[in-house]
Amino acid sequence: MADPTGGQPRRRGLVVGIGNVLRTDDGVGLRAVERLEADPRLVDAIASGRLRVFWVQQLTPELAVDFAGADVVVLVDADAELAPGVVSRRRTSLAPAASGGASLTHHVDVASLAAMAADLYGGSPEVFVVGVGPESLAVGEALTARVERALPEVVDTVVQLLGEELEA
Amino acid sequence: MKRELVIDPITRIEGHSKITIQLDDRGEVTDAHFHVTQFRGFERITQGRPVHEMPSIMARICGICPVSHLIASSKAVDDIMAVEPSPTGADLRRIVNLGQIVQSNALSFFHLSSPDLLFGFDADPAVRNIVGLARENPQFAKDGVALRKWGQEIIEQIAGKRIHPSWIVPGGMAQPLAEETRDRILAGIPEAIAITERALAWYKGEMIRWEEEAASFGNFRSAFMALVDRQGNVDHYDGWLRVVDSDGKVLADRIDPHQFNDYIGEAVEPWSYLKSTYWKPMGYPDGLYRVGPLARVNVADQMGTPRADEELGKFRWRLGRVANSSFHYHYARLIDTLYSIEKIEQLLRGPDILSTHVRSRADINRREGIGVSEAPRGTLMHHYKVDDDGIVQWANLVIATGHNNMAMNQSVLQVARHYIKGENIEESMLNRVEAVIRCYDPCLSCSTHALGQMALDIQLLGPDGALLDELKR
Numbered sequence: 198m199a200d201p202t203g204g205q206p207r208r209r210g211l212v213v214g215i216g217n218v219l220r221t222d223d224g225v226g227l228r229a230v231e232r233l234e235a236d237p238r239l240v241d242a243i244a245s246g247r248l249r250v251f252w253v254q255q256l257t258p259e260l261a262v263d264f265a266g267a268d269v270v271v272l273v274d275a276d277a278e279l280a281p282g283v284v285s286r287r288r289t290s291l292a293p294a295a296s297g298g299a300s301l302t303h304h305v306d307v308a309s310l311a312a313m314a315a316d317l318y319g320g321s322p323e324v325f326v327v328g329v330g331p332e333s334l335a336v337g338e339a340l341t342a343r344v345e346r347a348l349p350e351v352v353d354t355v356v357q358l359l360g361e362e363l364e365a
Numbered sequence: 366m367k368r369e370l371v372i373d374p375i376t377r378i379e380g381h382s383k384i385t386i387q388l389d390d391r392g393e394v395t396d397a398h399f400h401v402t403q404f405r406g407f408e409r410i411t412q413g414r415p416v417h418e419m420p421s422i423m424a425r426i427c428g429i430c431p432v433s434h435l436i437a438s439s440k441a442v443d444d445i446m447a448v449e450p451s452p453t454g455a456d457l458r459r460i461v462n463l464g465q466i467v468q469s470n471a472l473s474f475f476h477l478s479s480p481d482l483l484f485g486f487d488a489d490p491a492v493r494n495i496v497g498l499a500r501e502n503p504q505f506a507k508d509g510v511a512l513r514k515w516g517q518e519i520i521e522q523i524a525g526k527r528i529h530p531s532w533i534v535p536g537g538m539a540q541p542l543a544e545e546t547r548d549r550i551l552a553g554i555p556e557a558i559a560i561t562e563r564a565l566a567w568y569k570g571e572m573i574r575w576e577e578e579a580a581s582f583g584n585f586r587s588a589f590m591a592l593v594d595r596q597g598n599v600d601h602y603d604g605w606l607r608v609v610d611s612d613g614k615v616l617a618d619r620i621d622p623h624q625f626n627d628y629i630g631e632a633v634e635p636w637s638y639l640k641s642t643y644w645k646p647m648g649y650p651d652g653l654y655r656v657g658p659l660a661r662v663n664v665a666d667q668m669g670t671p672r673a674d675e676e677l678g679k680f681r682w683r684l685g686r687v688a689n690s691s692f693h694y695h696y697a698r699l700i701d702t703l704y705s706i707e708k709i710e711q712l713l714r715g716p717d718i719l720s721t722h723v724r725s726r727a728d729i730n731r732r733e734g735i736g737v738s739e740a741p742r743g744t745l746m747h748h749y750k751v752d753d754d755g756i757v758q759w760a761n762l763v764i765a766t767g768h769n770n771m772a773m774n775q776s777v778l779q780v781a782r783h784y785i786k787g788e789n790i791e792e793s794m795l796n797r798v799e800a801v802i803r804c805y806d807p808c809l810s811c812s813t814h815a816l817g818q819m820a821l822d823i824q825l826l827g828p829d830g831a832l833l834d835e836l837k838r
Contacts, residue, residue: 217428219410316496
């Protein structure tokens with residue numbers, strides 16, 4: 198597959214895998230990032246700096262700077278509202294929650310990060326979430342077989358999304 | 366009839382928890398508990414693993430303070446190998462640990478607690494949050510981001526990966542410090558100091574607004590515990606444990622951290638997975654003590670760096686030799702941050718900091734090891750036992766949030782009694798109950814955070830468990 202950015206430098210991408218790798222399927226974000234970093238379809242984009250790919254255990258405020266530096270942000274995370282092994286992709290609502298984010302725990306929610314990126318740094322990325330339904334979130338280092346089997350679909354979904362959005 | 370108010374989970378802290386508040390017929394608070402509802406269980410998965418893997422496993426426990434676990438774990442394995450890192454290796458570990466302190470303190474102060482401080486505890490929660498902060502006071506929000514980012518970059522540049530550093534290893538560090546890395550970190554020192562001093566100046570100027578909260582947010586007598594160095598200065602990496610009482614009287618000093626089990630007990634309560642540690646000489650539950658930034662400034666004779674010592678002098682002029690209100694964790698956290706930045710500079714300017722001798726190598730020489738350091742939230746202890754082949758047989762982690770567990774419970778009760786009265790439970794009252802927990806910045810990490818799992822659920826329950834009222838946000 199060709200470089201999904203189409204060789205056009207005007208749109209920049211950011212992929213962030215999220216999750217705790219000691220919590221079984223919550224580690225799917227890291228496992229996806231490991232595959233994406235080595236994916237031949239993304240190698241050129243990563244090497245040229247048009248695409249950044251990294252993993253975090255949770256979203257924290259300084260990521261607003263990274264968000265602001267991208268036109269398209271793709272988050273890969275376990276989504277407890279999905280059936281085990283099911284992969285979904287969706288554009289996130291960037292409208293602040295009614296509570297303004299106060300209903301979330303310590304980590305910053307996606308909408309708040311996008312708002313900070315805009316208010317503090319003038320960025321306005323489109324943000325997508327590629328979610329994977331976890332089968333287990335118990336203490337453990339390996340993905341369950343069902344989520345492991347879903348990994349190729351996760352990677353393909355991210356690559357396809359980048360191809361569509363970075364060339365848009 | 367007794368009623369029970371449940372706040373589940375607490376917002377803007379890590380992990381899974383809830384608060385229950387017992388009310389009597391008149392709506393008066395009779396009891397309160399801070400529950401940790403998620404079992405950690407990380408010690409269990411370490412059994413059977415080679416001990417040299419422990420630092421990298423332990424670093425994965427927490428997305429906020431991986432370095433803290435990495436440091437304590439590496440020190441425990443040092444102990445099992447019976448080696449000491451070289452002076453340069455130890456100093457590089459100190460720098461990374463202090464970078465961790467800076468970034469974690471920045472998250473706690475600027476982004477988690479400052480919305481309450483800036484907008485007031487009674488402000489509309491739709492505004493009183495990180496987005497409101499960015500819109501109302503963008504420079505303040507940017508300062509917080511910049512300081513946190515600087516701390517993160519220290520970790521990334523010296524220790525490897527930002528979230529799960531891999532260059533801190535048993536015996537020292539995997540790689541020496543490059544000259545350009547040192548210079549790059551040093552170049553950020555002036556801005557980091559300027560940000561922290563701006564925050565301190567703002568905080569001191571606003572303190573009068575929070576007098577009522579300061580008087581009721583965990584304002585009680587207790588012991589305090591922290592590590593100090595040979596001169597009695599704050600020491601986040603090494604040194605001896607010191608315990609002082611509410612008047613500053615030293616209850617115990619020069620305790621070898623390897624002997625902590627002789628002084629600290631762990632109690633289990635049926636309503637929480639989080640163990641409650643206590644000072645053994647005073648028994649349970651009388652042996653309540655606090656750790657973390659407030660304990661560090663209360664326990665030490667001085668911080669040990671010029672600017673931080675000047676600020677400590679002002680802190681004590683305002684609040685006395687020992688500040689007993691947990692509200693002052695915020696103030697102490699800023700002094701702790703200032704010290705950390707100054708200390709990083711001192712260490713980076715050391716004559717041997719670029720030395721290539723950063724790692725000592727050895728095999729398994731002891732069956733048991735203990736590593737103790739100061740994490741952002743307080744003293745962190747890792748204790749491992751291995752067999753002759755270095756396979757982990759048993760592990761125990763005494764975490765800062767466990768040290769503070771009894772204090773957090775007492776603080777919640779005090780705040781609830783002060784602010785919650787009668788039939789009307791207002792959001793601002795509940796926010797203060799949560800806010801007193803945030804003073805301690807508890808780390809219950811080890812949490813999952815999968816999308817769709819987090820909401821604030823407040824339930825009012827009758828004595829038979831029936832739901833009387835519920836509030837979600």
